[in-house]
Amino acid sequence: MTLLDRVEPATDALRTDRYLEALIRSGERGASTAPSDPELDPGLRLAAERLAGSLVRVHPSFRFEEHLAARLAEAAPKLRLPVASGGEAGDRSRLRATDPIGLGPLDPADLADPAGAPAAFRLVGHSLLIGGALTSAAISLTGAAIVAWRRNHARALAAPAPTAPASGSEEARPI
Amino acid sequence: MRSAEEDRRLVHLDRDRPLVDAARRDPARFDALYRKYLAQVYSYAYYELGNHADAEDATARTFLLALGALDRFEERARPADGDGASTFRVWLFRIARNAVANVRRTRRRHPEAPLEAAAVVADPLDIDGGVAGRDEAGTAWAAVGRLPDERRRALVLRFVEEMSTAEIAGVLGRSEGAVRVLIHRALRAVARDLGPRR
Numbered sequence: 001m002t003l004l005d006r007v008e009p010a011t012d013a014l015r016t017d018r019y020l021e022a023l024i025r026s027g028e029r030g031a032s033t034a035p036s037d038p039e040l041d042p043g044l045r046l047a048a049e050r051l052a053g054s055l056v057r058v059h060p061s062f063r064f065e066e067h068l069a070a071r072l073a074e075a076a077p078k079l080r081l082p083v084a085s086g087g088e089a090g091d092r093s094r095l096r097a098t099d100p101i102g103l104g105p106l107d108p109a110d111l112a113d114p115a116g117a118p119a120a121f122r123l124v125g126h127s128l129l130i131g132g133a134l135t136s137a138a139i140s141l142t143g144a145a146i147v148a149w150r151r152n153h154a155r156a157l158a159a160p161a162p163t164a165p166a167s168g169s170e171e172a173r174p175i
Numbered sequence: 176m177r178s179a180e181e182d183r184r185l186v187h188l189d190r191d192r193p194l195v196d197a198a199r200r201d202p203a204r205f206d207a208l209y210r211k212y213l214a215q216v217y218s219y220a221y222y223e224l225g226n227h228a229d230a231e232d233a234t235a236r237t238f239l240l241a242l243g244a245l246d247r248f249e250e251r252a253r254p255a256d257g258d259g260a261s262t263f264r265v266w267l268f269r270i271a272r273n274a275v276a277n278v279r280r281t282r283r284r285h286p287e288a289p290l291e292a293a294a295v296v297a298d299p300l301d302i303d304g305g306v307a308g309r310d311e312a313g314t315a316w317a318a319v320g321r322l323p324d325e326r327r328r329a330l331v332l333r334f335v336e337e338m339s340t341a342e343i344a345g346v347l348g349r350s351e352g353a354v355r356v357l358i359h360r361a362l363r364a365v366a367r368d369l370g371p372r373r
Contacts, residue, residue, distance in 0.1 A: 009356055009359070010352060010355070013356045013358070014355060016359040016362060017359070020333060021339075024337050041363075044359075044362050046366065046369075047362055047366035047369055050311065050315050050369060051315055051330065051334050051362075051365065052334060053312075053315075054314075054316060055315065055319065055330070056335070057215070057218045057336075058214070058218045059214050059217065059218075060213065060214070060227075065213060068213075068235050068238060071235070072238060073206065076201075076205060076242065077202070079202040079242065079243065
């Protein structure tokens with residue numbers, strides 16, 4: 001692969017990116033015509049315009065919206081706990097133990113950071129006070145992960161032959 | 176001593192800062208963030224999972240987890256992210272991404288029916304162009320649905336959520352350059368799939 005081969009896709013990608021930015025902004029302004037870029041591949045431009053018109057936002061039902069709002073409102077007061085003695089924040093560890101948000105058993109993967117995430121967007125673990133002993137969210141999540149793994153491992157040992165992964169799995173794919 | 180330039184670089188730009196601060200002081204005020212981002216998170220989950228029941232499940236998990244973990248959110252908007260950047264939105268979508276993966280693992284379902292979804296979202300006021308509009312949307316959705324996961328996800332974040340490249344990079348855990356190439360290749364694949372007709 002030559003240097004030109006490496007540089008060209010990045011240059012094309014940058015041009016496409018600028019066009020998409022202009023296309024989305026023109027949609028926000030309610031412009032009747034799409035922006036033009038004579039240097040952009042016409043096929044790409046047409047595909048971008050079709051996607052801009054077809055990939056629309058989907059709204060949930062009003063019933064669902066209000067039901068979830070009520071669940072959040074119900075959970076909110078339980079998050080306003082008194083500061084524990086010697087602690088700087090509410091004892092959130094108890095929240096995990098008693099499941100006030102009604103999710104059932106939490107999967108640590110729900111809040112985990114995918115590997116390689118830019119530092120700017122990492123979830124930051126804060127210290128917690130549990131029963132007077134200082135620990136960290138990372139420790140409690142690790143503990144939960146180990147329990148979950150052990151349960152899954154035990155199930156896997158008891159289960160028949162493994163099945164093929166689903167096509168919608170999160171496995172990494174080439175860009 | 177810091178220069179004025181350095182000070183400018185350290186300024187936080189997160190447009191959701193007032194709402195996040197209010198929700199941290201009083202969790203009941205999380206409702207404003209919930210209302211603001213509900214449709215966005217729901218759309219993302221719906222495009223990922225392809226049916227309303229699973230999208231509702233993933234959406235509920237996302238907001239309940241975000242409420243419970245709000246004290247762990249750390250705002251890190253950069254000037255390069257542009258005016259009005261929201262790292263809260265990026266953080267929320269990272270939770271949504273994990274919640275979607277969790278729902279998918281639990282249900283063991285494949286992404287379904289972009290065509291079915293297109294029929295739901297076609298403009299109900301467009302009586303004359305209804306069928307054509309649904310066809311157009313269905314064809315586009317099907318082309319996007321055939322893309323590999325990360326390409327599809329990047330296009331949905333760009334077109335449906337109208338995220339900047341920097342925000343998508345934050346959600347997907349990739350560099351901005353990689354996201355640009357990802358979207359460019361995804362669009363090229365869709366263009367090939369859709370062909371020249373309009």
